[in-house]
Every structure is written in structure tokens, then in C-alpha cells.
Amino acid sequence: MYKEIWTIGRILQWTEQYFQSKEMDTPRLDGEVLLSHVLGKDRIYLYTHYDQPLIQEELDAFRPLVQERAKGHCVAAIIGEKDFMGLTFKVNDKVLIPRPDTETLIEHVLGTYQKDSNIRILDVCTGPGTILLSLLHYLPNACGMGIEISTDALSLAKVNSERFNLNDRVQLLESDMFSALDGKNEQFDLIVSNPPYIRT
Structure with missing residues (x-):
């Protein structure tokens, strides 16, 4: 009995068409990132x-990822990683995924x-630590x-801090905006923030 053969090229073409039918913004890129993740290879390997x-x-591992993306889940949250400023951050569906604009x-x-500046930085609403750790x-x-107010986000920031060997230079606190700093004489040279501003 003839068994259908799915090559890398063929599965990418099929996935691109499927995502286009779902009106995804970047159908080709999404398919490439998901397949690269399944194969454990970089995108150039696909070509x-x-x-x-x-x-x-590999097909069995790829299928549910495609289904998750078709439901509207972010590719980075599906694979659990997002490249940002040359670093690969751990992310999930509990945090906002860093956008290129933030770079x-x-x-x-x-x-x-x-x-070589010896400055002290405060990152308000740090999420997975994207801005501060970069x-x-x-x-x-x-x-x-x-x-950061979210314990889920804070736990990811701690994972990323360890991943980049920054634990000795960073302090991560659960805080509703500045509440954890009330009554403390903390001083910073720079305060940065990219708080959540999109409801969904």
C-alpha cells in the first residue's frame, strides 16, 4: 500500500496554505518556527x-503545534521561547511575549x-525579565x-536570570507597581517599563 511521504518542503507549503486560510499574519514564518522547534534545528536547516x-x-509532534497556532495561540508561547536582542528568553502563555518594538x-x-557604566536599573512590570535582563x-x-505583580511572570524572569548567569546582579520582587518599595530608600539611575497595555 502506498504511504504518503511528507518532506520538509511539502509540510511547510501545506502549513503556509493552512495558516493563510486562517488569516494568520505570518503563515510561512510561523510554520518554519514550529517545524524548526520539532526538529531541533535552526530555520536555515529547513531550506x-x-x-x-x-x-x-516528527509529524505527530508537529500536528498539535499547528492546531494550537490555528486557535490563535502565539508561536513563542507554543514553543516556550522567544528571541529578543540576541538572547533566547523562556516564555509561556502567562506572560506578554516581547515584541521587536521593545528592542x-x-x-x-x-x-x-x-x-562599562556602573548603573542601577529598575524595571517596572518586568514580565519574563526581557528589558532588564537584556x-x-x-x-x-x-x-x-x-x-512584577504576576507570580507566574516572576518565576519565568528567575528562570531567564539563571539562564543568562545574571543572578548576582539582579533582584526580582513580587510587587503591585511600586508597593514593594514603600518605605525603602531605594535609588536607581534608570527606570524602564513596558507595562501590559493590550487587553488580550
């Missing part, structure tokens, strides 16, 4: 191995301070504090 047949286990904030700060990564003499 250098376009004719490679997929095994049943302009990081770039502005990095353009304002010298790389700044600490690129400013190796800086230290900082992230405050």
Missing part, C-alpha cells in the same frame, strides 16, 4: 534539507550609557531590580 522526509514521530527601548538605553547582559557592570 538546506527541503527534500528530507519527515518520520511519523528600540533597549537600543536607546545602550546608546545613552557607556558599556540591559544587564549588554551592560556588564550594571545591576538592577525587576518588580
Whole structure:
């Protein structure tokens, strides 16, 4: 009996068409990111191995991810990671996924301070730590504090802090805006924030 063969190229074409029918903004990219995740390869691998047949286990792993994306779930939340400022952050559906627009904030700060600046940074509504940890990564003499009301987001920020070896330079506190700082004589050279402003 003839068994249908799904190559990398064919599954990407099918997925792109499927996502287009669901009116996804980036149907090709979404399919590539999901398949790269399943295969444990970078996206360039997909194009250098376009004719490679997929095994049943890979197809079985890919299918539910496509279904989740078709339901409107963010690709980054589905795969649990998001690249931002050259770093790969752990994310999930409990946090806002960092957007490329936020990189302009990081770039502005990095353009304002010298790389060896010994500054103290406060990040309000830190989420998974995207802004604060990126700044600490690129400013190796800086230290900082992230405050966040969501315990789920804060736990991810701690995971990311460990991932980037920044635990000795960062303090993460559960706080409703500035409440954890009430009565404390905390001082910062820089306060940054990209609070949630989209209801969904």
C-alpha cells in the first residue's frame, strides 16, 4: 500500500496554505518556527534539507503545534521561547511575549550609557525579565531590580536570570507597581517599563 511521504518542503507549503486560510499574519514564518522547534534545528536547516522526509514521530509532534497556532495561540508561547536582542528568553502563555518594538527601548538605553557604566536599573512590570535582563547582559557592570505583580511572570524572569548567569546582579520582587518599595530608600539611575497595555 502506498504511504504518503511528507518532506520538509511539502509540510511547510501545506502549513503556509493552512495558516493563510486562517488569516494568520505570518503563515510561512510561523510554520518554519514550529517545524524548526520539532526538529531541533535552526530555520536555515529547513531550506538546506527541503527534500528530507519527515518520520511519523516528527509529524505527530508537529500536528498539535499547528492546531494550537490555528486557535490563535502565539508561536513563542507554543514553543516556550522567544528571541529578543540576541538572547533566547523562556516564555509561556502567562506572560506578554516581547515584541521587536521593545528592542528600540533597549537600543536607546545602550546608546545613552557607556558599556562599562556602573548603573542601577529598575524595571517596572518586568514580565519574563526581557528589558532588564537584556540591559544587564549588554551592560556588564550594571545591576538592577525587576518588580512584577504576576507570580507566574516572576518565576519565568528567575528562570531567564539563571539562564543568562545574571543572578548576582539582579533582584526580582513580587510587587503591585511600586508597593514593594514603600518605605525603602531605594535609588536607581534608570527606570524602564513596558507595562501590559493590550487587553488580550
